[in-house]
Amino acid sequence: xxxxxxxxxxxxxxxxxxxxxxxxxxxxxxxxxxxxxxxxxxxxxxxxxxxxxxxxxxxxxxxxxxxxxxxxxxxxxxxxxxxxxxxxxxxxxxxxxxxxxxxxxxxxxx
Amino acid sequence: xxxxxxxxxxxxxxxxxxxxxxxxxxxxxxxxxxxxxxxxxxxxxxxxxxxxxxxxxxxxxxxxxxxxxxxxxxxxxxxxxxxxxxxxxxxxxxxxxxxxxxxxxxxxxxxxx
Numbered sequence: 001x002x003x004x005x006x007x008x009x010x011x012x013x014x015x016x017x018x019x020x021x022x023x024x025x026x027x028x029x030x031x032x033x034x035x036x037x038x039x040x041x042x043x044x045x046x047x048x049x050x051x052x053x054x055x056x057x058x059x060x061x062x063x064x065x066x067x068x069x070x071x072x073x074x075x076x077x078x079x080x081x082x083x084x085x086x087x088x089x090x091x092x093x094x095x096x097x098x099x100x101x102x103x104x105x106x107x108x109x110x
Numbered sequence: 111x112x113x114x115x116x117x118x119x120x121x122x123x124x125x126x127x128x129x130x131x132x133x134x135x136x137x138x139x140x141x142x143x144x145x146x147x148x149x150x151x152x153x154x155x156x157x158x159x160x161x162x163x164x165x166x167x168x169x170x171x172x173x174x175x176x177x178x179x180x181x182x183x184x185x186x187x188x189x190x191x192x193x194x195x196x197x198x199x200x201x202x203x204x205x206x207x208x209x210x211x212x213x214x215x216x217x218x219x220x221x222x223x
Contacts, residue, residue, distance in 0.1 A: 033212065042200060043153075043214040088152065096141055096160055096206055097168065102152040 002027050002093045006101035013079045013108050021104045023072040023089035031092040032072045034063050036085045037103070043088065046074075079108045113137065116201050116215035122223050123188065123195060131186045131218045133201035142184035143202040143212070146170060153200065159184055160206055188220065196222050 003026040013019055023032070031050055035043040047056045049065035049072060056063050060083065062075045072089055086105045090098040114135040123129045133142065141160050145153040155168030159178040173192025178184055184203075188195045198219050204212040 035214075042216045043202075045211055045213065048211050090153075090212075095158070095166060097143065097155055097158045097166075098202070098212055099155070100145075100153040105150075 002029060002091060002099045004089060004091050004099050004101040006089055006104050009102060009104060011104055011106045013076070013106065015080055015108055015110055016078050018078065019076050021074040021076075021087055021089075021106075023074070023101055025070050025072075025091040025099075027070075028067075029070075029091035029093070032065050033090040033092075033098065034061075034072070034074055035088045035090065037088065038085050046087075076106075079106075081108050081110065084108045114201060114203050114213050114215040116199075116218050118218060119216065121218055121220045123220060124223060126190045128187055128189050129220070131188070131199055131201075131220070133184045133186065133215060134182055135184075135203040135213075135215075136182060137203060137213065138181070139203035139213075140181070140206045141204045142178070143204075144168075144174075144176065144184070144186045145200045145202065147198045147200060147217075156186065156199075195220055 005024045007022050034046040037043050047063040052067040054065045060077045065072045084107050086103045088103045090100045117132045143158040144156040147153050154170050156174050157176040159165035165178050175187045200217045201215040202212045
């Protein structure tokens with residue numbers, strides 16, 4: 001059974017600092033997703049990672065995937081307040097369904 | 111515009127009532143999903159469907175039912191058997207092959223009154 005774990009679950013950062021969110025998954029999965037959720041809102045797709053070594057970047061966010069280690073990371077560079085949100089990773093199960101981590105609540109402070 | 115539409119945005123249910131949440135997509139996606147999110151929690155899978163007239167239970171299917179009579183539509187019924195239905199419900203859809211990015215609707219917030 002596929003399980004997805006994120007850490008940390010809460011992250012308080014200062015503006016301008018760098019940090020990384022980690023996403024481990026327990027069994028083989030061919031796709032890894034990162035989403036952003038603002039309070040009371042739906043999920044916004046950030047990245048889809050398909051292969052070992054895949055790296056995608058958008059603005060201050062960069063996601064990578066290591067399928068051998070079953071690990072994906074979301075790296076935040078020079079954080080700004082607008083990045084405050086909850087970030088979820090999800091892995092695709094064998095039946096095509098998405099299994100989500102519990103989310104990382106990011107708070108960026110001046 | 112292509113997208114995935116959930117309705118209503120807010121829904122209030124009395125004890126013992128069944129209610130149905132609507133989810134429609136015009137993205138021509140094969141797969142559709144229903145998730146439940148409780149405050150401060152992640153998303154838990156209720157049901158999913160890969161093709162028309164077929165669906166599978168997720169982790170928390172008890173007290174819920176679905177149908178997939180059309181490719182575009184995947185309604186979720188919250189039955190009276192669901193004892194704690196107050197939550198935020200999210201519908202998603204994706205292709206099943208290629209690069210299947212999953213898109214989410216805006217959600218329905220269900221409250222028991």
